[in-house]
Amino acid sequence: xxxxxxxxxSGLTPCDFETARIDTYVGTVPVLDDVRVRPDLLDYDCRNxxxxxxxxxxxxxxxxxxxxxxxxxxxxxxxYLGTSTSGLHATELAYRRRDPKTGALPADxxxxxxxxxYSLGEFVRRYLGLGGPGFVVSSxxxxxxxxxxxxxxxxxxxxxxxxxxxxxxxxxxxxxxxFHSLGLTSPGPCRPFDADRDGISIGEGAGFALIEKAxxxxxxxxxxxxxxxxxxxxxxxxxxxxxxxxxxxxxxALECAGLQPADIDYINLHGTATKTNDASxxxxxxxxxxxxxxxxxxxxxxxxxxxxxxxxxxxxxILAIQSGLMPGSANTRSVDPAMKSNYLLENRQANVTRVLxxxxxxxxxNCSLVLGVAE
Amino acid sequence: MRVFVExxxxxxxGLQSWNAARRxxxxxxxxxxxxxxxxxxxxxxxxxRRRTPVPVKLALAVGQEAFQxxxxxxxxTATVFTSSSGEGETLHHMCEALASAERxxxxxxxxxxxxxxxxxxWGIATRSREASTSxxxxxxxxxxxxxxxxxxxxxxxxxxxxxxxDQPYPExxxxxxxxxxxxxxxxxLAPEASRRASATLELAVPTGDEKxxxxxxxxxxxxxxxxxxxxxxxxxxxxxxxxQGDVVLDFLTGTRLRISVxxx
Numbered sequence: 069x070x071x072x073x074x075x076x077x078s079g080l081t082p083c084d085f086e087t088a089r090i091d092t093y094v095g096t097v098p099v100l101d102d103v104r105v106r107p108d109l110l111d112y113d114c115r116n117x118x119x120x121x122x123x124x125x126x127x128x129x130x131x132x133x134x135x136x137x138x139x140x141x142x143x144x145x146x147x148y149l150g151t152s153t154s155g156l157h158a159t160e161l162a163y164r165r166r167d168p169k170t171g172a173l174p175a176d177x178x179x180x181x182x183x184x185x186y187s188l189g190e191f192v193r194r195y196l197g198l199g200g201p202g203f204v205v206s207s208x209x210x211x212x213x214x215x216x217x218x219x220x221x222x223x224x225x226x227x228x229x230x231x232x233x234x235x236x237x238x239x240x241x242x243x244x245x246x247f248h249s250l251g252l253t254s255p256g257p258c259r260p261f262d263a264d265r266d267g268i269s270i271g272e273g274a275g276f277a278l279i280e281k282a283x284x285x286x287x288x289x290x291x292x293x294x295x296x297x298x299x300x301x302x303x304x305x306x307x308x309x310x311x312x313x314x315x316x317x318x319x320x321a322l323e324c325a326g327l328q329p330a331d332i333d334y335i336n337l338h339g340t341a342t343k344t345n346d347a348s349x350x351x352x353x354x355x356x357x358x359x360x361x362x363x364x365x366x367x368x369x370x371x372x373x374x375x376x377x378x379x380x381x382x383x384x385x386i387l388a389i390q391s392g393l394m395p396g397s398a399n400t401r402s403v404d405p406a407m408k409s410n411y412l413l414e415n416r417q418a419n420v421t422r423v424l425x426x427x428x429x430x431x432x433x434n435c436s437l438v439l440g441v442a443e
Numbered sequence: 444m445r446v447f448v449e450x451x452x453x454x455x456x457g458l459q460s461w462n463a464a465r466r467x468x469x470x471x472x473x474x475x476x477x478x479x480x481x482x483x484x485x486x487x488x489x490x491x492r493r494r495t496p497v498p499v500k501l502a503l504a505v506g507q508e509a510f511q512x513x514x515x516x517x518x519x520t521a522t523v524f525t526s527s528s529g530e531g532e533t534l535h536h537m538c539e540a541l542a543s544a545e546r547x548x549x550x551x552x553x554x555x556x557x558x559x560x561x562x563x564x565w566g567i568a569t570r571s572r573e574a575s576t577s578x579x580x581x582x583x584x585x586x587x588x589x590x591x592x593x594x595x596x597x598x599x600x601x602x603x604x605x606x607x608x609d610q611p612y613p614e615x616x617x618x619x620x621x622x623x624x625x626x627x628x629x630x631x632l633a634p635e636a637s638r639r640a641s642a643t644l645e646l647a648v649p650t651g652d653e654k655x656x657x658x659x660x661x662x663x664x665x666x667x668x669x670x671x672x673x674x675x676x677x678x679x680x681x682x683x684x685x686x687q688g689d690v691v692l693d694f695l696t697g698t699r700l701r702i703s704v705x706x707x
Contacts, residue, residue, distance in 0.1 A: 089546075143650050143697070152557065159534070159616075163542040172615050179619040185529060185558050185579035193695070201648050201698055203580040203587035206529070206558035214576055221594040225444055227648055241541045246553030297574035301566035305554040316572055430554055431563025433575065 070387050076415060078369045078398040080257040080269045085239045086157075092253040095271025095371030096239060097122070105191075112191040114155035114182040115272075120192055120236040123274035133196045136230050136278055146228035147202035148218035149189050150211025150235035152375030152429075154204075155182030157240035188236060192276075200228040204235075206375065208429030209338075210297075211235060212275070213378025216437055217295040219279045229281060236274035237375035243270055250305060258341035258372070260365035260397055261350070261411045263404040265341045271371025275379035285442040290386050293422065293438040294325030300432025307345055311352025313434045314338075314426065318356055321424060321436035329357045332438070333418065334394045335409075336381045336425040339365020340372050347406065349426065354408040364412040368398035378427040378435065385423035385439050392417050444593045444647075447640035447707065448682060449602065450513025452505035452629035455479055455666060455673060460508055468676075468683035474662045479625035486568035494551055495564055496533050498526065498610040501627045502561035503568060506606045509629035513639055515602060517569035520631070521595060522562065522604045525578040525588030527671035528622055529558040531612035561608065584609075585628070585674045586692045586700045592632055593646050602633040609672040623669030628679060636707060642682050645703040648694065653701075655693045678702060 072079070080093040103118040124130045136145060162177040181187055189204040205211045205218060212235040219231035247253045247270060254267035282291060298320065300313035307314070322329065335357065338349055346365075353363060366384050373380050388394055396414040403411045422440045451461040457476045458464035466472040483492045484503040495503075502524060510517045533556045540548045557563070559577035566575060574595075580587035585607045592605040608627035612620055633640060656677040658664040663680075666673040677690045685706040692700040 156534075159538055160541050163538040166542075166615060173619055177619055179616070180581060184527065184581055184620070186527070186581040186584075189580065199650065199697055201587075201590060201694060203578050203584075203591070205576055206579055207562065207575075207577045208557045208559055218576075218591060221591075221598045224598055225594040227590065227594065241546075242537055242548075242553070242556065245541060245546055245548045246537070246550070246556070249548050249550040249553055251550075297576070299562070299566040299572050299575045301570050301572050303567070304560070304563045305550075313572055429559070430557045431559040431577075432566050433559055433562065433577075 070391060072369065073387065073393060073395045076396055076398050078257055080371050085244065088241055088244045090244050090248050090253065091255045093257045093269040094239060095269060097272055106195065109191060109194055111178055112181040112187060114158040115238040116151065116155045116188060116236050117191045119238045119272060119274045120188055121195060123236065123276060124195055129276055130196060133232060133278055137197060140229045142197055143199035144229040145198045146200035146222050146231040147189060147193050147198050148215040148231055148233050149192055150205040150215045150375050150378065151185060151188045152206060152208050152211055152237050153240050153243060154185045155187050156242055157238065158182035160241050196232060198232065207433040208431060209374050209377050210427045210429040210433040210435040211375040211378060213427035213435035213437055214297060216292055217297060220292055220295060223281055231279050232276055233279055234276035234379040235376055237373055238272040239270065243374060252342050254341060257399045258367055259399045259401065260339035260341040260367050261346050261403050261407055262400045263402055265343065265346060267342055268340045269371040271373045273370060273373040273376045273380050275376060275383050287442055289442040290389065291440045291442055293440045294321040296320030296324060296436040298434045302432050305430050307348045307428060309348055311348040313432055314349055314352035314428060315355055317434040317436040318352065318424065321438045325438040327438065332361055332422050332424045333420045334388055334423050335361055335363035336385050336423060337363050337365040338426040338428045339367055341367060350407045350409050359408060360410055362394050362410050362412050362416060364395055364397045366395055368400055381425050382437055382439065385425045388420045388423050389439065389441050392420050394418060394420060444597050445643060445645050446593045446596045446632040447636055448630055448642040448644060449515065449633050449639040450509040450631040451682060452508030453679060454501060454505050455626040456624040461512060465683045468680045474660055476662055481625060484568055487564065491564065491567055496530055496555050496560065498530055498608055499561045499564045501610055501625055502606050502608040503565060505608065505627035505629040506565060506604060509604060509631050513631035515631055518571045519573065520571065520602050520604050521573040522565060522575040522606060523588050523592040524562045525584045525607045526609055527579060527581055527584040528609045528612060530556050530560050531610055531616060535613045535616055582671050583694050584671050586694045590648065590700060596632050596634050600634050602631060605630045605632060607672040607675055609670050623666060626666065626670040626673045628672060628675040640707045642707055643705050647701045649699055649701055650697055651699060652697060653691050653699050656690045
């Protein structure tokens with residue numbers, strides 16, 4: 069991901085997902101068709117859990133959790149995960165194979181292990197051998213950002229000593245046709261904050277992080293400094309035009325971190341590339357940070373990973389801190405002149421120590437995280 | 444973790460509100476099973492009221508009752524929604540449409556399909572811009588929600604509303620995941636004792652497979668086992684009876700939630 073961000077590469081391609089016939093671009097993980105879930109977890113086999121497993125196997129993550137199990141004991145490690153659609157594609161496929169006489173779903177359909185929102189939670193818990201308490205957050209596109217808040221609170225309350233956060237969201241027909249029905253999918257690769265932006269590109273993705281108590285943090289460790297959560301109380305699928313909920317979430321995250329807006333070096337925006345999201349987010353960001361703080365959306369590179377947007381963009385934020393890279397916006401040609409924030413079209417190298425990242429979802433669910441680094 | 448119960452909302456088969464059902468849970472009145480009657484919330488603007496799916500109506504109804512009983516302002520209170528089943532009817536219609544040749548899906552149905560639909564409508568209805576989350580832990584969804592709500596109360600020092608609800612799926616999903624009936628329960632939890640508080644809950648999450656507390660009445664026990672949100676019943680019974688003692692709820696394999704209940 070670090071290299072892809074440096075090269076400003078976009079993973080968006082014309083949509084050829086399954087039988088979808090929609091004129092749009094998507095971010096797919098094509099190898100998922102060939103991923104085999106671990107034999108003891110075969111009941112959980114579905115696109116979303118394959119994606120989760122593939123991700124858990126990257127970057128030595130599962131090994132890192134095994135080491136943490138040794139330090140804390142499996143029963144002291146919780147899991148707070150997010151997903152928007154879980155294994156819904158398994159249900160979509162089962163609905164095509166209903167019994168023509170009775171209408172029944174096929175006998176091999178497994179609801180609990182695929183469709184239920186908790187499927188991802190139990191799969192990851194078993195895969196990593198965790199024994200602590202946990203659950204799945206499903207608050208649409210803020211899900212995996214909010215999971216950081218759950219983990220921080222649980223650790224603070226002594227419910228667990230460490231926690232796995234993150235989650236997965238995979239492509240399915242419901243989101244492709246659903247966003248299309250709302251007129252929110254772009255026919256091309258999405259262009260956040262562009263004057264000619266015309267909608268989102270849906271992507272699939274996963275990300276995980278292991279969180280431990282900060283009192284053990286070594287120099288250079290990434291710190292979760294603040295979490296802010298709010299509701300728009302406005303509309304189910306349209307953000308508040310002035311970004312009121314977004315402002316509340318950002319202010320709360322700063323307050324929680326004990327920081328001023330000027331302390332933030334870079335903002336990773338939600339930046340979905342819909343007309344309304346980007347306009348209202350710009351108002352909210354400008355209202356708090358003014359015209360200086362560099363900000364960008366990385367959805368031109370990844371697409372909108374829906375429930376997994378929070379964790380993957382938290383990871384982009386961590387990479388920004390570790391490598392000093394503030395990523396320029398892939399696919400955006402010219403910034404909408406109505407936007408007042410300092411939106412980055414090109415990559416910028418700088419000393420980055422504190423990043424704020426935004427995730428907003430349907431139902432007006434907003435979450436902002438502030439990440440930093442231990443001295 | 445210690446929290447104080449300030450208000451309860453309840454809606455289930457033969458349990459038409461907390462105030463009506465309390466006497467059933469204390470055993471003063473017999474339990475008579477009957478269909479759960481769910482009415483759309485008057486808090487919603489008429490256009491939204493028409494568009495709300497049944498699980499949303501159920502969640503709003505129990506949430507509203509709990510706030511009324513607590514005498515708290517919903518607009519100023521954070522919420523934790525928890526449900527195993529989420530938006531079943533909407534899911535069914537979407538999957539049917541997607542399995543058809545035309546694949547015509549309704550945009551309203553799509554935005555109603557998210558697991559946090561109830562939380563979204565709650566915000567619109569109460570004008571609350573406070574934090575809200577929507578959880579799922581399969582059969583342990585109520586327990587997960589209670590643990591999350593209690594940690595929020597202790598970390599923020601502010602009251603939090605827990606709203607748990609489950610609505611049966613239509614066929615063919617019902618056969619794959621049978622849920623006995625509509626059931627919702629809500630608790631307003633506060634960090635400090637006040638004249639509003641009726642009980643103190645002391646929560647612990649021990650490891651082990653201790654037997655969860657059951658319901659002595661077989662009809663109520665059937666609800667507890669047949670509806671994830673009805674796993675709240677032993678706690679609600681303890682609250683109704685003003686009982687002093689422990690209630691044990693299922694959590695995940697090898698984990699339980701022990702609640703030491705004492706009346707205020």
